[in-house]
Amino acid sequence: MNYFNIHAQEQDLPGSDEQLKPHAEFIHKNYAGSHKLKGKVALITGGDSGIGRSVALHFAKEGAQVAITCLDTEVELADAEWVKDWIEKEGGVCKIYPVDLRESQNCKDLVHHVLEDFKRINILVNNAGTQFPNEDFATLTDEQWLNTFAVNIHSIFYLSKAVLPQFSSGDVIINTASVNAYVGPKALIDYSATKGAIISFTRALSNQLISQGIRVNAVAPGPVWTPLQPATWGKVDPESMENFGSDTPLGRCGQPSELGPAYVFLASQDSSFISGQTIHPNGGMMVGG
Ligand code: NAD
Numbered sequence: 001m002n003y004f005n006i007h008a009q010e011q012d013l014p015g016s017d018e019q020l021k022p023h024a025e026f027i028h029k030n031y032a033g034s035h036k037l038k039g040k041v042a043l044i045t046g047g048d049s050g051i052g053r054s055v056a057l058h059f060a061k062e063g064a065q066v067a068i069t070c071l072d073t074e075v076e077l078a079d080a081e082w083v084k085d086w087i088e089k090e091g092g093v094c095k096i097y098p099v100d101l102r103e104s105q106n107c108k109d110l111v112h113h114v115l116e117d118f119k120r121i122n123i124l125v126n127n128a129g130t131q132f133p134n135e136d137f138a139t140l141t142d143e144q145w146l147n148t149f150a151v152n153i154h155s156i157f158y159l160s161k162a163v164l165p166q167f168s169s170g171d172v173i174i175n176t177a178s179v180n181a182y183v184g185p186k187a188l189i190d191y192s193a194t195k196g197a198i199i200s201f202t203r204a205l206s207n208q209l210i211s212q213g214i215r216v217n218a219v220a221p222g223p224v225w226t227p228l229q230p231a232t233w234g235k236v237d238p239e240s241m242e243n244f245g246s247d248t249p250l251g252r253c254g255q256p257s258e259l260g261p262a263y264v265f266l267a268s269q270d271s272s273f274i275s276g277q278t279i280h281p282n283g284g285m286m287v288g289g
Contacts, residue, residue, distance in 0.1 A: 024050075024225045025257040027057045036268040038063035041118040043111070043163065045069045045101060045155065046128035048079035050226030051176065051259045055125055056083050058260030059267065060092035067114045067121075069128065072098035101128055102150035107158035115166065123267045124163045126156040126198075127176040131191040131228065133236050145190050152194035153201065160205065169213025174266045175202050177220040177278055182287035187236075195220070199278050206276030215275035217266045222282025223253040248283030 042059050046052035047068025056066050068083060070076035080096040087094040095117055099110050114121055130151045134140045156175055163173075180188055181195035199218055206216040223229070223245035234241050245253025262281050265271050280287055 020225060020227060020230065025255040026054045027061065027257050027260060031058065031061060031257075031261075033058075033061035033063060036062040036264060036270065037123070040064040040122040040267070041067070041114075041120050042123035042125060042267065043067045043069075043114050043121050043159075044125040044127060045159065047125075048076050048083055048096075050228060051221060051224055051256050052125070052127040053079070053083050054256035054260035055127060055263045056094065057086060058264050059123070060087040060090055060094065062264055062268070063092075064123065064267075065093040065118060067095050067097060067118060069097045069099050069101065069110065071100065101155035101159070102147070104154075104158045107155060108162050111159065111162035120166060121163050122167075122171045124159060124173045125176070125263060125267075126159060126173065128152075128155060129176060129178075129194075129228075131188055131232050133187040133232055134189070135187050137189060140189060148190040149194055149197075152191070153197045156198060156201065164209075164214075167212075167214050170269075171214050172267055173202075173205070173214070173216045174263055175216070175218040177202070177218045179220050179222045179280070179282045179285055179287060181220060183285075202278065203276045210275050215266075215271070217271070217274060217276070218278040219259065219262050219266065220278050220280050220282065220287070221254065221259055222248055222280075222285055224259060225253050225255055245283065248285055250283035252283065254281060254283060 037059055042064045044052050044056050044066060047056040047066065048070035056068050059066050066087065068080055070080040077098060084094040084096055097110055097113060099106050101107055128151060130148060132144055160173055175198050177198040178195040180192045181199055184192045202216050202218040209216060229244055230241055259281055262279055
């Protein structure tokens with residue numbers, strides 16, 4: 001069994017989704033929002049594609065106004081426009097912010113622009129991330145190490161710092177970790193290290209902010225059918241894409257549509273007694289922590 005047993009989105013999709021055959025599903029057709037995020041403004045990094053896109057669509061369905069970031073490339077801008085169009089057709093509000101999140105000043109500027117446009121941010125979803133498989137530690141370059149950390153964890157530090165001064169009780173941060181923080185795949189040493197850092201960062205920041213009513217949690221997805229996978233593993237071993245995720249107990253990878261609801265849960269009052277935790281939409285893989 002593989003990802004083919006899940007219904008994929010039957011509509012034309014832009015840019016990066018061209019690499020996804022079959023196309024991914026970002027939100028179940030029958031997903032009915034119930035105003036869980038009404039009145040909230042969410043900033044979602046990497047909201048143009050994959051898991052971040054699913055989060056954006058679900059948040060909009062739940063009544064949030066969403067600000068999404070993407071890289072300033074033709075492909076990602078087209079992805080982001082698709083998300084914006086979808087949300088606007090649903091009667092929601094979405095704005096696009098092209099930005100490279102590796103730089104502290106870019107993160108500060110981003111938050112400044114979102115606050116200018118929306119007047120507040122209540123939910124920060126740190127989702128942007130990257131990975132570069134490397135089978136031989138001896139050849140893992142300083143540049144790759146620093147770049148993976150800059151995208152995956154430094155950006156979370158910069159953005160959390162930038163949004164917090166205007167956060168108040170009830171506002172939340174949700175970080176995207178990975179099952180690989182626990183598994184530690186041999187070809188993803190730098191990536192796994194950043195994802196472990198995200199889980200510890202989540203715990204410690206939660207401990208500092210919880211007394212203010214600000215919650216910080218993480219999601220640690222298992223294998224999910226997004227452009228990141230063919231763009232990275234597909235280059236190393238295209239055949240591996242056929243069975244991507246088949247080693248989970250469920251026997252398949254997840255669809256982005258199976259991730260968005262976890263973020264809705266952590267963003268909404270439904271999770272009001274949960275902070276500093278990591279939840280595991282990963283097809284049944286057992287992890288510690
Ligand atoms: P994706 O390729 O669809 O999304 C990655 C996003 O990161 C893109 O939207 C891109 O704009 C953004 N990004 C990358 N570099 C950036 C930079 N320098 N500045 C700003 N934005 C940048 O892939 P995805 O699978 O949806 O990944 C989303 C998150 O989920 C990542 O943090 C990834 O590590 C995590 N994750 C994915 C899987 C999976 O199997 N797909 C599993 C576990 C965790």
